[in-house]
Amino acid sequence: xxxxxxxxxxxxxxxxxxxxxxxxxxxxxxxxxxxxxxxxxxxxxxxxxxxxxxxxxxxxxxxxxxxxxxxxxxxxxxxxxxxxxxxxxxxxxxxxxxxxxxxxxxxxxxxxxxxxxxxxxxxxxxxxxxxxxxxxxxxxxxxxxxxxxxxxxxxxxxxxxxxxxxxxxxxxxxxxxxxxxxxxxxxxxxxxxxxxxxxxxxxxxxxxxxxxxxxxxxxxxxxxxxxxxxxxxxxxxxxxxxxxxxxxxxxxxxxxxxxxxxxxxxxxxxxxxxxxxxxxxxxxxxxxxxxxxxxxxxxxxxxxxxxxxxxxxxxxxxxxxxxxxxxxxxxxxxxxxxxxxxxxxxxxxxxxxxxxxxxxxxxxxxxxxxxxxxxxxxxxxxxxxxxxxxxxxxxxxxxxxxxxxxxxxxxxxxxxxxxxxxxxxxxxxxxxxxxxxxxxxxxxxxxxxxxxxxxxxxxxxxxxxxxxxxxxxxxxxxxxxxxxxxxxxxxxxxxxxxxxxxxxxxxxxxxx
Numbered sequence: 001x002x003x004x005x006x007x008x009x010x011x012x013x014x015x016x017x018x019x020x021x022x023x024x025x026x027x028x029x030x031x032x033x034x035x036x037x038x039x040x041x042x043x044x045x046x047x048x049x050x051x052x053x054x055x056x057x058x059x060x061x062x063x064x065x066x067x068x069x070x071x072x073x074x075x076x077x078x079x080x081x082x083x084x085x086x087x088x089x090x091x092x093x094x095x096x097x098x099x100x101x102x103x104x105x106x107x108x109x110x111x112x113x114x115x116x117x118x119x120x121x122x123x124x125x126x127x128x129x130x131x132x133x134x135x136x137x138x139x140x141x142x143x144x145x146x147x148x149x150x151x152x153x154x155x156x157x158x159x160x161x162x163x164x165x166x167x168x169x170x171x172x173x174x175x176x177x178x179x180x181x182x183x184x185x186x187x188x189x190x191x192x193x194x195x196x197x198x199x200x201x202x203x204x205x206x207x208x209x210x211x212x213x214x215x216x217x218x219x220x221x222x223x224x225x226x227x228x229x230x231x232x233x234x235x236x237x238x239x240x241x242x243x244x245x246x247x248x249x250x251x252x253x254x255x256x257x258x259x260x261x262x263x264x265x266x267x268x269x270x271x272x273x274x275x276x277x278x279x280x281x282x283x284x285x286x287x288x289x290x291x292x293x294x295x296x297x298x299x300x301x302x303x304x305x306x307x308x309x310x311x312x313x314x315x316x317x318x319x320x321x322x323x324x325x326x327x328x329x330x331x332x333x334x335x336x337x338x339x340x341x342x343x344x345x346x347x348x349x350x351x352x353x354x355x356x357x358x359x360x361x362x363x364x365x366x367x368x369x370x371x372x373x374x375x376x377x378x379x380x381x382x383x384x385x386x387x388x389x390x391x392x393x394x395x396x397x398x399x400x401x402x403x404x405x406x407x408x409x410x411x412x413x414x415x416x417x418x419x420x421x422x423x424x425x426x427x428x429x430x431x432x433x434x435x436x437x438x439x440x441x442x443x444x445x446x447x448x449x450x451x452x453x454x455x456x457x458x459x460x461x462x463x464x465x466x467x468x469x470x471x472x473x474x475x476x477x478x479x480x481x482x483x484x485x486x487x488x489x490x491x492x493x494x495x496x497x498x499x500x501x502x503x504x505x506x507x508x509x510x511x512x
Contacts (some may be wrong), residue, residue, distance in 0.1 A: 001270070002027075002261075002270075002271040002272060002273075003026075003027045003028065003029045003270065003271070003272040003273070004021065004026035004027045004028060004272065004273050004274070005017075005018075005021050005026050005027075005028050005029070005272055005273065005274050005275070005276060005505065006028075006029045006030075006031065006261065006262055006270060006272040006274075006275050006276070007028065007029070007030045007031070007275075007276045007277075007278060007483070008031055008249045008252070008262065008275065008276065008277045008278055008279055008284075008288065009030075009031070009032060009033075009039060009277065009278030009279050009445070009484070010030050010031070010032035010037035010038065010039065010229070010233070010243060010245070010278075011038065011039020011040060011041060011229070011278050011484065012038070012039060012040075012041040012228060012229050012232060012493055012495060012498070013039075013278055013483050013484050013485065013495065013497045013498030013501075014030060014039070014276070014278030014483060014484070014498060015030065015037065015229060015232035015233055015235075015236055015498070016066055016070070016232060016483075016495040016498030016499055016502070017276055017278070017483045017498040017499075017501050017502040017505075018030050018236040018241045018243075019069075019070045019232065019235050019236045019239060019241070019502075020069070020498075020499065020502035020503065020506070021241075021502050021505060021506070022236055022239035022240050022241040023239050024506055024509075026509075027240075028236070028240070028241040028242065029241075029242045029243075029244065029270065029272070030236070030241060030242070030243045030244070031244055031247040031249055031262065031264075032243065032244065032245045032246075032247060033246070033247065033248040033249070033445070034245065034246070035245050035246050036226075036245060037229055037230070037232075037233045037243060037245065038225075038226050038229035038230070039229070039278070039444060039445075040055035040056050040444045040446065040451060041055070041056045041225045041226065041228055041229045041493050042054055042055065042224075042225060042226045042229065043223055043224030043225060043226030043227065044226075046315055046433055047315075047317040047386075047430075047431045047433075049380070049381050050317040050379070050380050050381075050384070050386050050431075051223075051224055051378075051379045051380070051386065052224065052315045052379070052386050052388050053221075053224040053225035053226070053370075053372065053388060054313070054315065054388075054435070054443075055225075055313060055435075055440065055443075055444055055451065056225050056451070056492070056493050057225060057370050057372075057388050057390065058082075058219075058220070058339070058370065059079055059217065059218065059219060059220070059221050059225070059228060059493060060210040060213055060218050060219075060492070061207070061209060061210045061213060061492045061493060061494045062213075062217060062228065062493050062494060062495055063138065063139065063494055063495050063496055063499065064213070064214055064217055065139060065499070066494075066495035066496070066498075066499055067217060067495075069499075070231075070232060070235045071235060072228070072231045072232065072235060073231075074235075075231040075232075075234040075235045075238070076227070076230065076231045076234060077221065077227060077228060077231040078221070078222040078227065079216065079217060079218070079219045079220065079221055079222070080219045080220040080221075080222060080372075080375040080376055081215060081216065081218065081219045082218065082219045082220060082335075082338050082339060082375070083099060083100050083215070083335075084097040084098055084099045084100075084104075084335075084336060085098055085099070085100060085218070085338075085339055086098040086339050086340070086341050087324070087328075087336045087337060087339065087340050087341070088184075088185055088340070088341040088342075088343065089324060089327045089340070089342075089421050090181050090184070090344055091344050091420070091421075092181070093326065093327065094112060094181055094327075095327045095328070096108055096112055096181065096182070096185045097336065098185070100215055100218070102124065105120070106120065106121075109182065112179065112181065112182060113177075113178065113179035113181070113182045115178050115179070116176075116177045116178055116179055116182045119176040119177050119178070120176070120177070120182075122176055123172070123173075123176040123177070123186065126160060126163075126172070126176075127204075127205065127208050127211075128208075128211060129156070129157050129160045130160055130164050130201060130202075130205035130208070131205045131206075131208040131209045131211055131212070132157070132212075133148065133152065133157055133160065133161055133164070133205070134202070134205050134206050134208075134209050134461075134489070135209040135212055137462065137488070137489065138209070138489045138494070138496045139496055139499060139500060140500070141472055141488070141500065141504070142462045142463045142465060142471050142472055142487075142488035142489070143462050143463060144462065144463040145165075145462060145463070145464070147463075148161065148462065149161065163201065164199070164201045164202050164205060164458075165198075165199060165202070165458060166198055166199075167198065167201055168194075168195060168196050168197055168198055168199075168200045168201065169187065169188060169189055169192075169195045169200045169201055169204055170187065170195040170196050170200075170346065170350070171196075172201060173186050173187050173195075173346065174346070180345055180346070181344075181345075183345075183346050184343050184344055184345045184346055184348070184349070185343075187343065187346045187349050188204045188207075188349075189203060189204065189349070189353065190203035190204050190206065190207055190456065191203045191309045191452065191455040191456045191457055192204075192309075192455075192457055192458075193308075193309050193353040193356065193357065193393060194350070194353050194354075194357075195346065195349060195350055195353070196350070198458070199457060199458030199459070202456075202457070202458045202461060203456050203457055203458075206456050206461070206489070206490060207492065219375075220338065220370075220372045220375050220376055222376055222378065223376070223378060223379075224372065224376070224379060225493070228493060247264055248264060248265040249262045249263070249264060249265075249288060250262075250263050250264060250265045250288075251263050251288055251289070251290065252275055252277065252284075252288045252289050252477075252480060253269065253271075254289065254290065254293040254477055254480070257293070257477065257478055258477065258478040258479050259272075259274065259275040259477050259478065259479040259480035260272070260479075261275065262275060273479065274479045274480070274481060274505055274508075275479065275480050275481070276480075276481045276482070276483045276501060276502075276505070277480065277481070277482055277483065277484065278483050278484040278498075279445060279484060280307075280445075280446060280447050280450070280453035280454065280484060280485070280486045281302055281305060281453065281454065281466040281467070281482060281484075281486040281487075282302060282303075282305060282307065282447040282486075283445060283447050284475075284482065285298070285299065285302045285475075286299070286302060286303070289477065289480075293477060294476060294477065295476060297469065298467070298469055298470070298476050301467045301468065301469045302466075302467065305454050305460070305466060305467065305486075306454060306455045306457065306459070306460060307396070307447055307448040307450040307453075307454060307455060308396065308448075308455055309356075309393065309450070309455050310356070310393065310394050310395065310396045310437040310440075310448060310449050310450060311390060311391055311392055311393060311394055311437075311449075311451065312365075312389075312390075312391035312394045312410070312414075312434060312435065312436060312437075313388065313389070313390060313391070313434070313435040313440065314387075314388065314389040314391060314411060314414050314432065314433075314434050314435075315386070315387070315388050315389075315432060315433050315434075315435075316386070316387045316388075316429050316430075316431065316432040316433075317380070317384065317385075317386055317429070317430045317431045317432070318371075318384060318385040318386065318387055318428045318429060318430065319384060319427075319428050319429075319430050320383075320385070320424065320428045321334065321337060321371065321374070321385055321428070322337065322340075322371075322387075322418065322421075322422030322424065322425045322428065323422050323423060323424040323425075324336075324337065324340075324421065324422055326421075326423075327421075334374050335374060335375070337371050337374055338370065338371060338372065338374050338375060339368070339369065339370050339371075340367075340368075340369040340370075340371075341366075341367065341368055341369070342365070342366065342367040342369065342417065342418070342421065343366045343367075348364045348366070349364075349366055349392075351363060351364040352364045352365060352366045352392055352393050353392075353393050355393070356393035356394055356395050357395075358395075358399065359395045359397070359398055359399025359400070360395065360398060360399060360400070361394060361395070361398070361406055361409075361410045361413070362391075362392075362393060362394065365391050365392070365413070365414060365417060366391070366392040366393075367389050367390070367391055367392075367414065367417070367418070368389065368390040368391075368392075369387060369388075369389045369418070370387065370388050370389070370390075371385055371386070371387050372386065372388070373385040373386045389414065391414065394436065394437060395437075396437045396448045396449065397437075402438075403436035403437070403438045403439075404438075406436075407434050407436060410434060410436075411432055411433075411434040414434075415429060415432070436449070437449025437450075451485075451491060452485050452486075452490055452491025452492070453466075453484055453485040453486030453491060454466060454485075454486045454490075456490045456491060461488075461489075461490065462488060462489075463488075465486070465487060465488050465489075465490065466482065466486045466487060471488070472487065472488065472500075472504065473487055473497075473500060473501040473504040473505075474504060474508075481501050481504065481505060482497075482501065483497055483498050483501035483502070484497055484498075485497055487500070487501065488500065
C-alpha cells in the first residue's frame with residue numbers, strides 16, 4: 001500500500017502535521033518507535049500509581065489556531081489554568097509571585113521592592129515588543145534576519161530588534177531593576193546559557209511569546225502533557241490518518257534524489273509520495289538518510305548545528321507537599337505551589353551555566369519545579385503528590401565520569417537544595433528518578449538530549465533554522481520534509497513547526 005505522506009515520529013508536531021494533511025484528503029501514515037504516541041509530550045507512570053509528564057511539562061505556547069483547527073477540546077483536551085504561574089522563594093525569607101495580569105505583578109513588586117515598579121513597566125514593555133517580533137512569524141515561513149530588520153525599520157521596534165541581536169539579558173535586567181531579588185526573578189538565558197551572551201535576549205524572547213497565549217490555553221493539561229498528544233492522535237484518526245506504534249524506522253528511502261518511502265527495522269518497506277521527519281535534523285540526516293544521498297556540504301552543515309545546551313529532568317513521588325510556610329504562613333493557597341522557581345541571585349544563575357560549560361553538574365542548579373497534582377488529582381493516589389523539576393543547566397557529556405556515575409549524587413543534591421527552602425522535603429520523597437541528557441536521548445530520541453532539537457539562539461532562528469544551506473521545511477532531498485522542533489520557529493509544545501510543514505506540503509501538492 002502506498003500513502004500520500006508518511007510521518008516519522010508521533011511527537012506533537014508530527015501529529016499536528018498528520019491532522020492537517022489528513023484533513024486535506026491525504027492518506028497519512030504516522031510511524032512511532034515507542035509503544036505510545038507523544039514523543040517528548042507524554043505522561044508516564046514512572047512510579048506505581050504516580051503519573052508524571054516525563055519530558056515537557058507545561059502547556060504555555062501551544063498555538064490557539066492549532067487547538068481550534070484540530071478541535072482538540074472536542075477530542076478530550078482539558079487544561080487546568082495556573083495563576084499565579086510562579087512562586088519564587090529567596091533565602092532571606094522574601095518571595096515573589098508572578099501572575100498573568102500586570103496589576104497583580106505590580107502589587108507584588110510594591111511589596112518586595114517599591115523602587116523597581118517603574119523599571120518593571122519599562123522592562124515588560126521591552127520584552128513584550130521583543131516577543132512580538134518573534135511571535136509574528138510563528139505560523140509563517142521563516143523570514144531572513146534581513147527581512148525582520150526591514151520589517152521593523154522606521155518603527156519603535158527597530159531599536160528593540162537591534163538590542164535583541166547585540167545585547168544580553170544580564171545587562172537588560174540590571175539596567176531595569178535595583179533589588180538583587182527582583183533581578184533574580186527576571187534573569188534568564190534559556191538556550192543561550194550565558195546571561196552575558198550577545199543575543200541571549202532572543203533566546204528568552206522566544207519563550208516569552210507565551211504572553212500572547214490565551215489564559216484558557218495556558219496551564220496543566222488534565223492527565224499530564226500526554227493529554228495533549230492523545231487528543232491530537234484521536235483527532236488525526238478521526239480524519240482517517242493511520243498511526244502505528246512499535247514501528248521503528250530504520251531509514252528513509254531515497255531514489256534518484258527523491259524520498260519515496262521508508263524501511264522499518266524488520267525490513268518492511270512502505271512507499272509514499274512524501275516523507276516528513278519529526279526527528280531532529282541531526283538524527284534525520286546522520287542516521288535515517290544515507291549520507292550518499294545528500295551533498296557533502298549539507299552533511300557538514302548538519303554536523304555543525306549546535307546542540308550544546310542541555311538540562312536535567314527530575315521526578316519524585318511525594319507523600320506530602322513541600323512545606324513553604326516559612327514564606328507564605330500557615331494558611332496559604334496550595335495553588336501557589338503548582339510552579340516554583342529556585343534561583344536566589346543573578347550570580348547563582350550564571351554559575352549554573354558556567355558549571356555546565358565546564359563539563360560538571362551545577363553547584364547552583366536553577367530549578368523550575370512543578371507540582372501538577374495540586375490541580376490534577378488524577379495523577380496520584382489520594383493525598384499524594386508528584387513533582388517534576390526542569391533543571392538548568394547540565395553538560396551534555398560530563399568532563400569527568402559519566403552520567404551513570406553522577407546521577408545519584410546529582411539527584412541527592414537537588415533534594416538538598418529544595419530542603420533549604422522546604423525543610424520537610426527530603427522526608428516527603430518516597431521515590432525519585434533523574435533523567436540526564438543521556439536518558440533524554442535514549443528515551444525520546446533527542447540528539448544530545450536537546451529538548452528543542454537545536455539550541456534556540458540568534459544563530460539558529462528564522463531562516464537559519466535548521467541550517468543556512470536550507471531552511472523552512474523542504475530539505476535538499478525532494479519530497480523529504482522536516483516538521484519537528486529543529487525547524488522554524490523552534491521548540492516547546494507549540495504545534496507551529498507541524499502546522500507550517502504541513503502547509504508547505506499542501507502548497508507543493510497544489511503545484512503538482
